[in-house]
Amino acid sequence: ETGVTQTPRHLVMGMTNKKSLKCEQHLGHNAMYWYKQSAKKPLELMFVYSLEERVENNSVPSRFSPECPNSSHLFLHLHTLQPEDSALYLCASSQDDRRYEQYFGPGTRLTVT
Amino acid sequence: AQSVSQHNHHVILSEAASLELGCNYSYGGTVNLFWYVQYPGQHLQLLLKYFSGDPLVKGIKGFEAEFIKSKFSFNLRKPSVQWSDTAEYFCAVQNSGYALNFGKGTSLLVTP
Numbered sequence: 023e024t025g026v027t028q029t030p031r032h033l034v035m036g037m038t039n040k041k042s043l044k045c046e047q048h049l050g051h052n053a054m055y056w057y058k059q060s061a062k063k064p065l066e067l068m069f070v071y072s073l074e075e076r077v078e079n080n081s082v083p084s085r086f087s088p089e090c091p092n093s094s095h096l097f098l099h100l101h102t103l104q105p106e107d108s109a110l111y112l113c114a115s116s117q118d119d120r121r122y123e124q125y126f127g128p129g130t131r132l133t134v135t
Numbered sequence: 136a137q138s139v140s141q142h143n144h145h146v147i148l149s150e151a152a153s154l155e156l157g158c159n160y161s162y163g164g165t166v167n168l169f170w171y172v173q174y175p176g177q178h179l180q181l182l183l184k185y186f187s188g189d190p191l192v193k194g195i196k197g198f199e200a201e202f203i204k205s206k207f208s209f210n211l212r213k214p215s216v217q218w219s220d221t222a223e224y225f226c227a228v229q230n231s232g233y234a235l236n237f238g239k240g241t242s243l244l245v246t247p
């Protein structure tokens with residue numbers, strides 16, 4: 023069971039498509055995160071939102087566009103992706119304090135063709 | 136930038152064997168330290184964490200980890216593994232920001 027859900031779980035998209043990944047947390051947290059897990063590489067932080075404001079952005083290409091409409095929902099909008107963007111995208115949430123651990127969702131497996 | 140090294144990428148143990156997984160990080164200062172586990176088909180779950188205080192931390196399922204500041208290490212241990220411990224284990228280090236810096240993970244297979 024998880025307090026963080028992600029949809030879809032699997033996504034195949036062409037390089038010219040536009041799609042969105044959705045994350046929802048049911049834990050009452052107010053910080054949310056997007057991580058990318060590529061094959062043979064460590065998880066990399068992409069974006070952090072705290073109280074619906076972006077607080078960290080780790081040099082992510084503009085073809086990835088996050089949106090946090092409220093503290094329970096986080097989106098990652100995708101457009102004109104490259105094949106090397108194929109990866110597992112993980113969402114996480116935490117209390118808005120770095121003393122608290124992050125809770126992860128199951129991830130969306132993205133394949134760009 | 137912080138980097139996290141997990142020295143063992145694949146470990147195979149028999150049930151009841153003792154486990155120690157290494158984790159070292161590159162950048163000092165005040166750190167929060169975590170071990171996460173991912174069982175087959177499941178999401179990442181927190182195994183244990185260290186923020187301050189006693190450097191020997193006990194987590195769930197009989198796991199423990201020891202923070203040795205002078206060695207920049209946070210090794211994970213379990214005295215006697217079970218088949219159900221088969222999973223991938225990730226060490227993560229947090230500095231001053233929100234980001235968790237993860238190692239590449241260690242895949243543990245426990246054979247009956």
